[in-house]
Amino acid sequence: MPFANVKVPAGTLTPESKKKxxxxxxxxxxxxxxxxxxxxxxVILEEVHDDGWCLGGTILNQDVLGRS
Known part of the structure; x- marks a missing residue:
């Protein structure tokens, strides 16, 4: 059985875009x-909340990414 676990930033997708x-x-x-x-x-689509990402030891959040 093919399996994919896709992680996306929380709150960035609508129900329609998740389905797409x-x-x-x-x-x-x-x-x-x-x-x-x-x-x-x-297919499992997981929403990762702010501060749930880390790249190279840096916690990625709205302040670091410059999004609001």
Whole structure:
């Protein structure tokens, strides 16, 4: 069973855009494995809250990323 765990910043996607992203991941696996993979592909979309990311020892948050 193909499996993808996609992590995105919390609060950045609407329910519609989450569905679009999940469908795109399923389509990508199907493009590689063929149609047999479509019904067996598991996609978990995890929303990571501010300060839940770290890059090179630096906590990534709104202040560091410059977004509001």
């Amino acid at each position: 992203l999940q469908d795109a991941v399923v389509d990508a696996f199907t493009g590689v494995y063929g149609d047999r993979a479509r019904s067996n592909t598991l």
